[in-house]
Amino acid sequence: xxxxxxxxxxxxxxxALPTALAVGSGxxxxxxxxxxxxxxxxxxxxxxxxxxxxMLLSAVTAxxxxxxxxxxxxxxxxxxxxxxxxxxxxxxxxxxxQFGGVMLxxxxxxxxxxxxxxxxxxxDVWGVDIFAEGVWLYDLPGLFxxxxxxxxxxxxxxxxPALEALKPQWAEANAxxxxxxxxxxxxxxxxxxxxSFLGSLLLLFANAFSSYATAAVLASQGSQIVxxxxxxxxxxxxxxxxxxxxGVLALGxxxxxxxxxxxxSVLQSRASRWQR
Amino acid sequence: xxxxxxxxxxxLGLVGLIFAVPIAAMTEFTLRRGLEGGHDxxxxxxxxxxxxxxxxxxxxxGLGxxxxxxxxxxxxxLVLLVPTMLLIRxxxxxxxxxLEFVCLLPIxxxxxxxxIGLATVYGVVARMLGSGVxxxxxxYGVLVLPFAFRAVQANLQAxxxxxxxxxxxxxxxxxPTVVVRVLLPNLRRGMLAASFIAVAVVxxxxxxxxxxxxxxxxxxLVVVSKNDPFxxxxxxxxxxxxxxxxxxxxxxxxSGRRPxxxx
Numbered sequence: 001x002x003x004x005x006x007x008x009x010x011x012x013x014x015x016a017l018p019t020a021l022a023v024g025s026g027x028x029x030x031x032x033x034x035x036x037x038x039x040x041x042x043x044x045x046x047x048x049x050x051x052x053x054x055m056l057l058s059a060v061t062a063x064x065x066x067x068x069x070x071x072x073x074x075x076x077x078x079x080x081x082x083x084x085x086x087x088x089x090x091x092x093x094x095x096x097x098q099f100g101g102v103m104l105x106x107x108x109x110x111x112x113x114x115x116x117x118x119x120x121x122x123x124d125v126w127g128v129d130i131f132a133e134g135v136w137l138y139d140l141p142g143l144f145x146x147x148x149x150x151x152x153x154x155x156x157x158x159x160x161p162a163l164e165a166l167k168p169q170w171a172e173a174n175a176x177x178x179x180x181x182x183x184x185x186x187x188x189x190x191x192x193x194x195x196s197f198l199g200s201l202l203l204l205f206a207n208a209f210s211s212y213a214t215a216a217v218l219a220s221q222g223s224q225i226v227x228x229x230x231x232x233x234x235x236x237x238x239x240x241x242x243x244x245x246x247g248v249l250a251l252g253x254x255x256x257x258x259x260x261x262x263x264x265s266v267l268q269s270r271a272s273r274w275q276r
Numbered sequence: 277x278x279x280x281x282x283x284x285x286x287x288l289g290l291v292g293l294i295f296a297v298p299i300a301a302m303t304e305f306t307l308r309r310g311l312e313g314g315h316d317x318x319x320x321x322x323x324x325x326x327x328x329x330x331x332x333x334x335x336x337x338g339l340g341x342x343x344x345x346x347x348x349x350x351x352x353x354l355v356l357l358v359p360t361m362l363l364i365r366x367x368x369x370x371x372x373x374x375l376e377f378v379c380l381l382p383i384x385x386x387x388x389x390x391x392i393g394l395a396t397v398y399g400v401v402a403r404m405l406g407s408g409v410x411x412x413x414x415x416y417g418v419l420v421l422p423f424a425f426r427a428v429q430a431n432l433q434a435x436x437x438x439x440x441x442x443x444x445x446x447x448x449x450x451x452p453t454v455v456v457r458v459l460l461p462n463l464r465r466g467m468l469a470a471s472f473i474a475v476a477v478v479x480x481x482x483x484x485x486x487x488x489x490x491x492x493x494x495x496x497l498v499v500v501s502k503n504d505p506f507x508x509x510x511x512x513x514x515x516x517x518x519x520x521x522x523x524x525x526x527x528x529x530x531s532g533r534r535p536x537x538x539x
Contacts (some may be wrong), residue, residue: 004368007360010352011378015418018393019385025392068291075287078278087527089288094523095516096295099480102494103512109347110305110509114526117301149298152291171277184277210386213482217498227388234392234487235363261384 023254026247041248047229051252053140055227058208061147066201069155070149073163076156081164090160093153101213105148108218112145140224146214151204158203162196162271193198199267205258209254226253279415291339299513306510319506331503335511338496341409345492346478350471353424358419358467361428365437379425382418387483390418398488412492415484420477424470431466435459465529472526476519 025197029035041047072089079085096106111118122128136142166189174184221231226249233246283448322328357379362370382390394415401411437459460467475478482494492494493515501508 001368003363004360004371007356010356010414010417014324014399015381015385015390015421016393018390018397018415019392021396022389022391065401066526071287073281075284079284087524091523092295093518094526095520099476099516099519101480101482102497103480103516104298105506106497106509106512109505111298111301117304118297127504144479149295155446166277168277177455181277191278208381210388212386212388213486213494214483216486217369227386230388230392231487234395246392250392253386254384257384257386 019254022247024247024251025244026249026251028244028247030244038244038248039251041245042252047245047249047252050223050226050229051256054209054227055256056224057140057143057147058205061225062128062201062204063143064148065151065155065204066159066197069152069200070159070197071157072152073160076160077163077166089156093156095148097154101211102217104149104214105217108137108142108146108149112142138219139222140219142227143215145216146218147208147211150207150211154204155200155208158200159196162193162200165196165271166192176217195267195271199264201269202260202267204263205266206257209256209260230266247252299516302509302513303381306506306513310528319510323507323510328507332500332507334491334496335493335500338491339493340402342479342481342493344409345413345416345481346475348410349420349474352413352417353420353470354467354475357421357424358428358463361425361432362437362455362463366434366441376429379421381421382503383422387419388487390415391484391487392472392525394484409490411485412485412488412490413478415482416474416478419481419484420474423477427470427473428463428466431469435462455494468529469526472522472529476522479515479519488506516538 023184026038027034027036029037075091076086089106108116110116112130113119114131114137119130120131131137170188170192171184174188210227212231215225215228216231223232230246230249230253233249304315306319307317309318333375361375398411400412405411429521440458440462441454444458449458479493481492482498484490485492485495486498497508497515499510500511
């Protein structure tokens with residue numbers, strides 16, 4: 001058992017301790033004495049609104065990302081898993097899903113920023129001013145497109161392995177029994193894939209809910225979503241006139257994430273029935 | 277059940293095209309000539325002929341720091357995670373689900389939450405280990421745990437550790453020999469994949485570095501972009517290309533194709 005000590009100590013120091021300190025700080029008052037008073041912040045209209053924004057952003061981008069990503073996975077069905085097409089799509093998806101952050105903020109500023117190429121083209125060629133009602137790229141509405149941009153590739157990475165669970169024999173059985181392509185998908189494909197699809201959808205939700213970098217660079221001020229509100233709470237003494245708000249927000253985030261991930265593991269175990 | 281050729285390429289073509297727009301826009305942006313309009317390669321030439329002035333020193337510092345952090349993070353994975361996984365696989369297989377749960381936890385605990393507590397932890401770390409650049413890798417090791425665990429686990433499940441170990445032991449090999457000369461060579465692919473993904477994650481990391489006021493590649497890019505967004509975008513494109521090539525290599529390593537072998 002002694003051999004397990006270094007890793008355990010590391011995980012305790014750099015995962016368990018920071019999490020406990022983060023959440024614990026929400027239960028301390030300005031003098032460091034324990035209190036439950038800060039928790040009332042989770043009922044503050046401003047905080048509730050921020051959580052609402054975060055959930056809306058995560059839900060919409062997760063659904064769009066899941067549907068488009070699943071279509072891409074479908075298009076890849078039947079391609080060789082060690083082929084050039086698959087490994088290129090895998091690599092592109094990996095980069096866009098995990099490496100994004102700061103780069104995505106730059107990319108969308110260059111695309112639909114005030115001087116972005118799409119903005120300029122739309123204005124010059126069709127006379128459409130996408131910012132007629134004010135510049136929305138650096139605010140909540142501006143986060144949707146960049147988030148979808150990293151959600152679709154994440155869906156491809158997580159959902160593609162599930163599609164491999166569809167056995168060619170099922171398609172053959174369906175055809176032998178006189179089924180059409182439509183009956184295959186309606187009666188076999190969708191029901192078998194449903195748990196994996198919903199599981200991936202939840203993973204996408206969790207991913208958007210916890211992302212920080214893209215939003216932080218695009219919306220350099222303000223606290224439209226929870227991670228940005230944590231930034232505000234960390235960089236200034238008091239936000240909304242409350243102490244230790246960051247800890248309370250962290251607790252709220254972890255509660256949401258834990259609920260999502262618990263549901264995810266339930267769906268995963270259902271999905272694995274077909275992956276033997 | 278498989279899509280027709282037309283359907284496949286229609287979907288991939290359309291989605292690919294849409295996803296290419298922001299990358300193309302970034303490229304176009306770097307070619308713009310100031311206020312007089314038009315496009316040229318001057319910024320790329322300035323960068324590649326080493327004519328950037330001291331104002332961009334920050335990027336090189338950030339890149340250097342990120343490389344150090346990537347190396348230390350990979351070492352953490354190889355020295356802390358891999359031996360632990362092997363030990364549990366060999367001696368305490370019942371603990372594997374516990375290890376998996378712990379390694380996947382960082383998905384549930386966002387970096388933005390960790391960073392709140394890390395500020396305090398680093399107060400202590402600085403007193404014990406100094407405030408060197410590399411210390412940030414201790415936090416990054418946690419971020420890469422889910423990815424690294426999956427990469428090594430996939431390899432571990434594909435190797436019959438039990439039989440290999442018994443065979444080596446019955447031929448008189450000591451435990452260190454079994455690990456170093458039998459098991460680790462068989463886990464090379466998983467360790468390589470875990471290392472590459474760790475490098476990709478560390479080079480792209482922004483949240484923790486930014487909120488702990490450290491300088492890495494990404495925070496440096498943000499600083500530079502405030503003065504010269506054009507050159508910052510060039511750096512971002514180069515980093516993106518590098519990460520893409522890195523992941524392409526992972527894919528090749530992961531699928532187990534060796535050069536010269538066609539199957």
